[in-house]
Amino acid sequence: MVQQMEGAKMLIICCFLLSNIRTASTRDTIGLGQSIRDGETLVSANESFELGFFSPGKSKSRYLGIWYKKIANGTVTWVANRDAPLPDRSGVLSISSQGNGTLILLNSTNGIVWSFNAARTAQNPVALLLESGNFVVKSGNDNDSDNFLWQSFDYPTHVLLPGMKLGVNLVTGLKRFMSSWKSADDPAQDNYIYEVDPRGVPQAVFRKGSKIKFRAGPWNGLHWTGTPQLQPNPVYTFEYVSNENEVFYRFNLIKSSVLTMMVINPQGEPQRLTWMEQTQKWAPFMPFSGLILDQCDNYALCGAYAICNMNSNSARCECLEGFVPKSPSEWDLLDTSDGCIRRTQLDCEHGDGFLKRESVKLPDTSFSRVDKNISILACKELCSKNCSCTAYANADVRGGGSGCLLWFHDLIDMKVLSEGGQDLYIRMATSELDNFERTKRRKKKKVVIIIICALLATGVILIGGFMYMRKKKRRDQGNTVGSSELDYIDRGNRKENMELPMFDWNTIADATDNFSWKNKLGEGGFGPVYRVEGQEIAVKRLSKSSGQGVEEFKNEVLLIAKLQHRNLVRLLDVTRTKFLDWSKRCQIIEGIARGLLYLHQDSRLRIIHRDLKASNVLLDNDMNPKISDFGMARAFGVDQTEANTDRVVGTYGYMSPEYAIDGLFSVKSDVFSFGVLAWRLWTEDRSLELIDKSLDGSYSLSEALRCIQVGLLCVQQRPEDRPNMSSVVLMLSGERSLPQPKQPGFFTERNLPESESSSSKRKLPLSNEITISLIEGR
Structure with a gap:
């Protein structure tokens, strides 16, 4: 079953806060014959991490560990003597005077509590706490990581930090894996393990003891095959290496200012967390917060x-x-x-x-x-x-x-x-x-076809199709393709669906050349979309693997049938970019803006699209833009300006911070999606690098810069700073001066309402069935 995170369990116990720490130094190194005692610490060069002795939770035992220094109360990332606690404050860490660079942890009777033996003799060995959170032993000034005598990154505990490897050294046999604490008071290794299994073709697995609980699968060049939610993001990159010497996975930071880590808490819940500076709390990283997303992951x-x-x-x-x-x-x-x-x-x-x-x-x-x-x-x-x-x-x-x-x-x-x-x-x-x-060939299928005639004043018709079949007895499941498909649309609800006309399967199959790839226009959340030969008609076919279904489809139909605008709802082939000169591109930008303005202000319903992105703006034969895919749209009342939802839907990268994190959406959410552009190029005075090189200088410089500036105004962090679409339309078409944009909002940097409870916790299921739990500490 899916691991459910209850509030009582999630008082940041996955972070394992410190207690009873006294800082007596700011050095980051100990040399041969030197030591640190309980009450003294090492601090990395820029004070990101600290190493010393601590007592976890309510425990009186003492442990040598590493924690984030700049976070209130600290967050432990590594423990040396996790299975051999010290009973008092007599612990001493030093480098052995034998000269081989051995680290030893001694108790009050000078007994060795924890140690490691270097594989080779070192010249002038030193132990250094790096800014990455890695504690290393090296020879003198040799900073080559390949020559380190020992490093804590080779022995992860419950946390995987950026740069840490998860995998196996096939030459030495060293295994690098994550393992949970027994409890918030006891960091001893427990049964929950996350590792790379090298057998056969290596794959990531999460197990309890010897029993596999979850398998992320082999690496397919982009991600583990079972975790497609691992998508490229602006915070970190993924790295996977598999050769005759080693197999490992790790993630590396793009934005060094972001604090993020993967952690397994004592309840056996692996999560990726990000530190939220505004709230001073850890929160699950979007969209990939955990491994086990649903029952099928068992x-x-x-x-x-x-x-x-x-x-x-x-x-x-x-x-x-x-x-x-x-x-x-x-x-x-x-x-x-x-x-x-x-x-x-x-x-x-x-x-x-x-x-x-x-x-x-x-x-x-x-x-x-x-x-x-x-x-x-x-x-x-x-x-x-x-x-x-x-x-x-x-x-x-x-x-x-x-x-x-x-x-x-x-x-x-x-x-x-x-x-x-x-x-x-x-x-x-x-x-x-x-x-x-x-x-x-023999199977008789039917399709319910919904014709949305009101989509376009230009005559383009969208036909959305849902296959349905009679249910088979469960024992017949698997005997024939599709025998387990559900009757997606209840026949008793046809009146609710506007007395929809029926077309048999053969009619639609013939019209699309049996759903030939040659007629495929694209693919969205529902499934693939096909064109009908010789007509401006598109057929949307529900994929069996779709995460969406009837409710989203009905929502799209019922909303769009009531809306008419030339810029509301054919993919442009790359070879046709020559038709997109600067004038046409300006018309497209303005057309999208006018389409959104109609949704927000001029239609009889106030509509928030909630999934505006490049692939949902289609072009007709005359290159006129058409906003499409209203399955996620929400209608507002006349006087309603914003709403809150527990189900965040849309596309990562296009969602505004307040919507992605807090579920708060409004017309300004769509404004943010409209304006997604590159902030860094603007601040570095390199904005023109955003312009398609195929234009080859045949554009208006002032108009191009205006478009970029308007886009950046739309993605400002605070919703109230963003213009509404009526202002956007005026900005794009006018000559008046524009205000300077403020820094855009990123999902790791958003303003929470002051009234938000400090002990609240909400679950936000995404459209791809990912559930996000926002953790709030007390």
Whole structure:
């Protein structure tokens, strides 16, 4: 089950605050024969970290540790003697006089409580606390990290700091992993472990004892396959290395001013936290706050050859196509742990085939093999020739995919992903593939089509389609593609949906050339969108892996049907950028502004779009902009100016800080999305670098700078500083001088209302089903 964070448990115990610390020095180094005693500390050069003795929580025992110095009461990031506490304040840390650079921690009887032995003799060894929070032993002035005799970063405890490696040194056997404290009062190593498992193809796993609780999966070039929420962000980058010497993952800071870390608290809840300067508290980092997001993240929940799919906040197990429940009676009782078995046995001697399953979290790779240098076609041939090979996939998803990942065991721990999933090619008997194709052709499907005629005055029509089928008995799940799909739109609600016309499946399939990729316009939260040949009609098809559903679709239809504007709701091919001269680009910018102004002020409903971004602004044949995708939009009352929500939806990077963090949205939220641009180039007087080089100087310099300045005014930190859309329209079209923009708001820097409770905690589920818990300490 998903780990739920209760307020009583989350009084920042994952940060493990210090008590009873006395600071007596500001040095950062101890040399040969020198020491520090309880009450003395080492402080890094810029005073970011401090090392000394502390007592956690209510404990009277003393420990040697490292903590953030500039944070009130400190936040412990590393503990030396976590399993060997000192009973009193007699502890002494020193470098052994033997000359090999050994650190030793002594008690009142000079007994060794904790130590390490250097692999080689050092010349003039010194111990230094670095600004990164790393405590190292090195030879004299040798600052090469590869030559360190020892470093605390090699022995993480409950925290992973920027620059720390999580992985295995395959030469020395050193394992770097995170492990929880036993309690807020006891930093001894407990059962919860987060590590990189090097078996087969390396993958990140979270376990309790020897039992895997969650598997993040192998690295696919961008992220762990099971954590697509790890997206590029302005704070840190990811790094993954796998070679003959070592395997490791780490994150590195882009903005050194941000304090962020990954932590496992004693309840076994791994989180990524960021320090909020305004509130002086740690808060979950958006959008990736934790590992385990839903029930489907529980390891091997559905057993072998089954896949987990979240639906209506509950997990649903389905057999893969061509497989049936191993124990049908238990499966009917919702006990799916036995998984599924093949309906038709393989016949490798006479040739098997492969069935493609899209958008999945790849199976457990403990018994897998990888070849990084071959194509997917060569991968298929390699798997075909090996009768033990059960599936294959790309090892790296970047640049259209490369490399070969092969499975040689039962396929377990798979999950349907709404975004960031991969294609998996599953070995299957040829006869089963033939049956599968016949079933697809024979199956009668219907589509509910909603025609939104009011979208455009220019005649572009959007057709949103939802497939639905009759439910099958649960024991039949997995026998045919789509047999577990739900009847997404209740027939009894058709009147509510404006007496929608019905089109059969064949009509829509024919119109889109069977949903050919050639007719694919793009893909959004609902799923792919296709054009109809010869007509300005788009068909939106719900993806089975979509995180959205009926409510968002109905919301889009019911709102947009009531709105008419030339700039409200075809993707522009790269080859057509030559048509986008400066004049046309200005018209596009102004058109978007006027479309938003209509939503905010001139329509009969006041609409907050909440997901305005570049991919939701489409262009018609005449390059007129059309604001699209109103599934997340909210209607306001006549006198309503702002609202608060517990469900933050939208796209990371386009959301205003007050909305992303606090769920507070208004017309100024859309204004922020409209103005997202680069602040750094502006402050460095390099604004013109923002302008597309294809314009080749054929633009008005003053107009370009005006557009940039207006954009920056729209992303100012405080909502009240941002202009409304009527002012934006005037700014873009006028000649009057503009005010200087203030610094934009970032998600790590937002103003909280003063009335906000200091002990409150809210859960903010994102549109991609990520739940964010804001932690407020007492």
